[in-house]
Amino acid sequence: MSSSPAAQGPLVVGVDTSTQSTKALVVDAATGRVVASGQAPHRVSTGEARESDPQEWWDALCAALHHCGPAAREASAVSVGGQQHGLVALGADGTPVRPALLWNDVRSAPQARDLVERLGGPKAWADRVGSVPGPSFTVTKWAWLAEHEPAAARATTAVRLPHDYLTERLTGYGTTDRGDVSGTGWWASASETYDEEILGMVGLDPTLLPRVARSGEVVGTVRGSGELPFSPGTLVAPGTGDNAAAALGLGLLPGTPVLSLGTSGTVYAVSEHRPTDATGTVAGFADARGAWLPLACILNCTLAVDKMAALLNLDREAVEPGGAATLLPYLDGERTPNLPHASGILHGLRHDTTAGQLLQAAYDGAVHSLLGALDQVLDADADRSSPLLLIGGGARGAAWQHTVRRLSGRPVQVPEAKELVALGAAAQAAGVLTGEDPAAIARRWGTAEGPVLDPVERDEATLARISGVLSDAAPLLVRAPHGE
Numbered sequence: 001m002s003s004s005p006a007a008q009g010p011l012v013v014g015v016d017t018s019t020q021s022t023k024a025l026v027v028d029a030a031t032g033r034v035v036a037s038g039q040a041p042h043r044v045s046t047g048e049a050r051e052s053d054p055q056e057w058w059d060a061l062c063a064a065l066h067h068c069g070p071a072a073r074e075a076s077a078v079s080v081g082g083q084q085h086g087l088v089a090l091g092a093d094g095t096p097v098r099p100a101l102l103w104n105d106v107r108s109a110p111q112a113r114d115l116v117e118r119l120g121g122p123k124a125w126a127d128r129v130g131s132v133p134g135p136s137f138t139v140t141k142w143a144w145l146a147e148h149e150p151a152a153a154r155a156t157t158a159v160r161l162p163h164d165y166l167t168e169r170l171t172g173y174g175t176t177d178r179g180d181v182s183g184t185g186w187w188a189s190a191s192e193t194y195d196e197e198i199l200g201m202v203g204l205d206p207t208l209l210p211r212v213a214r215s216g217e218v219v220g221t222v223r224g225s226g227e228l229p230f231s232p233g234t235l236v237a238p239g240t241g242d243n244a245a246a247a248l249g250l251g252l253l254p255g256t257p258v259l260s261l262g263t264s265g266t267v268y269a270v271s272e273h274r275p276t277d278a279t280g281t282v283a284g285f286a287d288a289r290g291a292w293l294p295l296a297c298i299l300n301c302t303l304a305v306d307k308m309a310a311l312l313n314l315d316r317e318a319v320e321p322g323g324a325a326t327l328l329p330y331l332d333g334e335r336t337p338n339l340p341h342a343s344g345i346l347h348g349l350r351h352d353t354t355a356g357q358l359l360q361a362a363y364d365g366a367v368h369s370l371l372g373a374l375d376q377v378l379d380a381d382a383d384r385s386s387p388l389l390l391i392g393g394g395a396r397g398a399a400w401q402h403t404v405r406r407l408s409g410r411p412v413q414v415p416e417a418k419e420l421v422a423l424g425a426a427a428q429a430a431g432v433l434t435g436e437d438p439a440a441i442a443r444r445w446g447t448a449e450g451p452v453l454d455p456v457e458r459d460e461a462t463l464a465r466i467s468g469v470l471s472d473a474a475p476l477l478v479r480a481p482h483g484e
């Protein structure tokens with residue numbers, strides 16, 4: 001029986017609490033070697049709402065850490081990366097007053113439109129906050145809660161993001177970080193402070209918000225609750241949003257584009273320049289260090305493709321080329337393009353269309369939206385021919401890889417490391433031990449290394465066909481289907 005080599009450095013734990021599950025890695029801080037890992041799922045409501053019970057995130061964190069075995073107990077530091085934007089409203093006893101409203105819950109679309117108008121339009125928001133808030137942003141969710149469930153809003157004594165909630169349960173202190181707070185809509189990226197005028201517009205008392213920790217800060221130590229397999233004194237790093245954590249985990253340098261295929265699909269790059277896209281396509285997030293993370297996000301990515309595969313009774317890899325079917329896979333409404341009320345649309349069916357071609361059309365529809373935003377995400381300094389880094393659960397799939405190559409015409413690099421959000425959190429935890437920049441630690445660990453797939457000729461005909469259907473279907477896409 002072989003035993004794994006002893007760790008060369010202290011052990012650290014990186015956590016990824018994403019939409020569908022929580023994953024934990026115990027990592028050797030000296031080498032980046034994953035010593036142990038664990039994962040546990042959580043539930044998301046179906047139907048119109050997308051909500052989760054934060055207690056399930058905590059239970060999943062405990063379960064994932066227990067799956068890691070004794071290694072977790074040896075860890076010297078821990079950090080949590082989490083799904084962005086979710087509204088966690090806590091009452092006086094520290095428990096949620098209701099389930100969390102998640103990033104992909106589009107019920108606050110009317111509040112988003114209203115807020116954009118009240119502050120003076122998209123440009124006013126982009127200049128001040130860096131983003132034009134759509135229904136994913138926390139500020140619109142709070143406005144929705146205040147309007148639809150005023151008693152819950154009144155009972156709220158603390159407002160947190162998902163990673164803040166878990167970090168606070170670890171330490172007992174209410175903290176957030178620059179990366180995740182930049183997705184709330186109430187943090188002014190121009191001044192890097194909470195925006196009291198915007199908070200006033202939605203009636204949210206700033207004292208309910210967590211302190212924004214500095215990069216590299218120790219925000220506390222793990223409290224001894226007995227539920228977690230940590231030793232007393234384990235340090236807690238600030239944590240961050242999951243995309244900012246993956247940027248750390250890749251050791252991303254400015255200008256290198258990342259395409260992430262998970263529950264959400266995202267495309268982003270680190271930039272030295274503060275983003276201010278008034279079209280609303282690019283969210284002007286901060287990264288977890290001191291730079292920026294312009295990002296575009298789609299709501300319908302791997303789950304929409306997997307749903308189409310299930311409906312067609314196909315394996316997700318059973319795609320076929322050819323045909324002229326176009327599928328706009330907006331099963332959850334969509335964020336990019338900004339069509340929160342849209343549903344999926346299929347066009348171009350013929351007698352000879354095959355099930356495999358329909359499945360390919362679902363992949364094409366998702367990747368078309370991400371690549372359409374790529375040029376807007378990249379700033380003037382970016383190298384437009386460098387490989388796209390492909391990450392997230394979908395990056396393991398041959399059909400996803402080939403679709404991205406075919407529709408981008410660019411080389412694609414697939415890092416061998418699987419859990420880049422958790423690795424980024426681990427690098428942040430290592431950084432609080434050594435004082436190093438977490439991205440530099442991840443580069444030393446070699447987390448972005450992996451095969452580079454050669455470019456193939458860009459399939460301009462498919463891109464043009466999808467753009468054509470998108471524009472022709474506009475009247476159908478701005479409203480929910482009849483009968484809903």
Ligand SMILES: Nc1ncnc2c1ncn2[C@@H]1O[C@H](COP(=O)(O)OP(=O)(O)O)[C@@H](O)[C@H]1O
Nearest residue numbers: 018019020262263264302306392393394396397
């Ligand atoms: N081998 C694979 N090939 C293609 N897709 C995969 C594969 N493994 C997982 N996936 C997809 O990845 C998704 C989960 O991605 P992940 O990045 O872990 O999600 P999350 O955004 O919740 O962190 C699943 O919905 C599944 O469709």
Ligand SMILES: O=C(CO)[C@@H](O)[C@H](O)COP(=O)(O)O
Nearest residue numbers: 018019083084103262263264
């Ligand atoms: O809303 C965004 C980014 O703005 C999403 O990327 C969420 O952060 C959810 O992430 P996953 O669960 O897909 O990792």
